[in-house]
Amino acid sequence: MSHTPTRSDFDQYMTPNYSPQQVIPVRGEGSRLWDQEGREYIDFAGGIAVNSLGHCHPVLVNALKAQADKLWHLSNVYTNEPALKLARALVERTFADKVFMCSSGGEANEAALKLARRWAVEHHGEHKDKIISFSQSFHGRTFFTVSVGGQPKYSQGFGPVPGGILHATYNDLDSVRALVGDDTCAIMVEPMQGEGGIVPATPEFLQGLRDLCDAHDALLVFDEVQTxxxxSGELYAYKNYGVVPDILTSAKSLGGGFPVGAMLTTDAIATSLAIGTHGSTYGGNALASAVALAAIEHIDTPEVLAGVKKRHELFREHLETINRKHGVFQEIRGMGLLIGAQMAPEYEGQAKDILPLAIDEGLMALIAGPNVLRMAPSLVIPEADIEEGMARLERAIAKLVAKA
Known part of the structure; x- marks a missing residue:
């Protein structure tokens, strides 16, 4: 007899490091989802900024199906056509000359940090090993990346953390100047902090980091896993700022829902990843590469990118309208379709309380810490879905206010 999984199965069979909502979605199309009971939801969460073209977009489905009949996986003993096509597409569209492929953002950031350290040792010596990151940053869940991330709660309880990691204050260049020196090998930064509260960098801050790296022979690493x-409304957020990094990491939206990651860098830096120095079993997987190529080619068009910027304004207008009525937000911020609404002081820490209320109204959303409601929907979400989703959000917030 077949068994229909329930939410209680999660508690029985899976490790308790997550606490998912009670509903179990079973089908998606575009920016809408349906659960086991057939109830419909509008998706403002986007798989945490992953489902760049929504659910089951025909461009991605067709790419996956076509590749599924050809070749799934080899190993890095060989290469394959989809991986080579994806690498070329990324190089042609960015500052980069070389690409390392992997399966996740955490892996991409791990590769970036290892490359930065190895490059520094090879070119300057063992003393040049310091990595500067920022408080409230997030770079992944490997032990190295979670230590570089500026949220100690994620690294506590696992023993001694890797050394040589310093944390400055985001958007505060003086705090970086106080730490940077000739022993600095890299500064790692998100152009917009995601898990830290959807906080965009100022242009002056990113340019200042570029200048400090140049002055101290350090590498500037942009974590663009989420942006x-x-x-952001551009293929990569660095294009919004006109500040070019030495290394860039990408994942999430890159695969549109298929697990894939990439680290991009220049010819001069890439030489430090000599044969055998790093690897990824699934990196360059043919299925993942085929889907990611389809996603890149569809998204990197004037129509889609301009649409992201237009949709940003629609989200902001709706959120401001809701706030004029209910007064729950202190600030609305973000870039493109990564948007955060910080709770007002009287609703401090209550962002998470909105999520189950939104589910009850048929809307899926996110938080970025306890005090920021986060939205990261499909880049091509229909305007009608934005309108209806915001109506549902307004009803959820009205319930929150009524409880206060």
Whole structure:
């Protein structure tokens, strides 16, 4: 007899490091989802900025199906056509000359950090090993990346953290100047902090980091796992600022829902990843590469990117309208379709309370810490879905206010 999984199965069979909502979605199309009971939801969460073209977009489905009949996986003993096509597409569209492929953002950031350290040792010596990151940053869940991330709660309880990691204050260049020196090998930064509260960098801050790296022979690493592949309204957020990094990491929207990651860099830096120095079993997987190529080619068009910027304004207008009525937000911020609404002081820490209320109204959303409601929908979400989703959000917030 077949068994229909329930939410209680999660508690029985899976490790308790997550606490998912009670509903179990079983089908998606575009920016809408349906659960086991057939109830419909509008998706403002986007798989945490992953589902760049929504659910089951025909461009991605067709790419996956076509590749599924050809070749799934080899190993890095060989290469394959989809991986080579994806690498070329990324190089032609960015500052980069070389691409390392992997399966996730955490892997991409791990590769970036290892490359930065190895490059520094090879070119300057063992003393040049310091990595500067920022408080409230997030770079992944490997032990190295979670230590570089500026949220200690994610690294506590696992023993001694890797050394040589310093944390400055985001958007505060003086705090970086106080830490940077000739022993600095890299500064790692998100052009917009995601898990840290949807906080965009100022242009002066990113340019200042570029100047400090140049002055101290350090590498500037942009973590674009969450901001990349159209999320900011440009293919990569660095293009909004005109500040070019030495290394860039990409994942999430890159695969449109298929697990894939990439690290991009220049010829001069890439030489430090000599044969055998790093690897990824699934990196360059043919299925993942075929889907990611389809996503990149569809998203990196004037129509889609301009649409992201237009939709940003629609989200902001609706959120401001809701706030004029209910007064729950202190600030609305973000770039493109990565948007955060910080709770007002009287609703401090209550962002998470909106999520189950939104589910009850048929809307899926996110938080970025306890005090910021986050939205990261499909880059091509229909305007009608934005309108209806915001109506549902307004009803959820009205319930929150009524409880206060």
């Amino acid at each position: 990349g592949v159209g999320r």
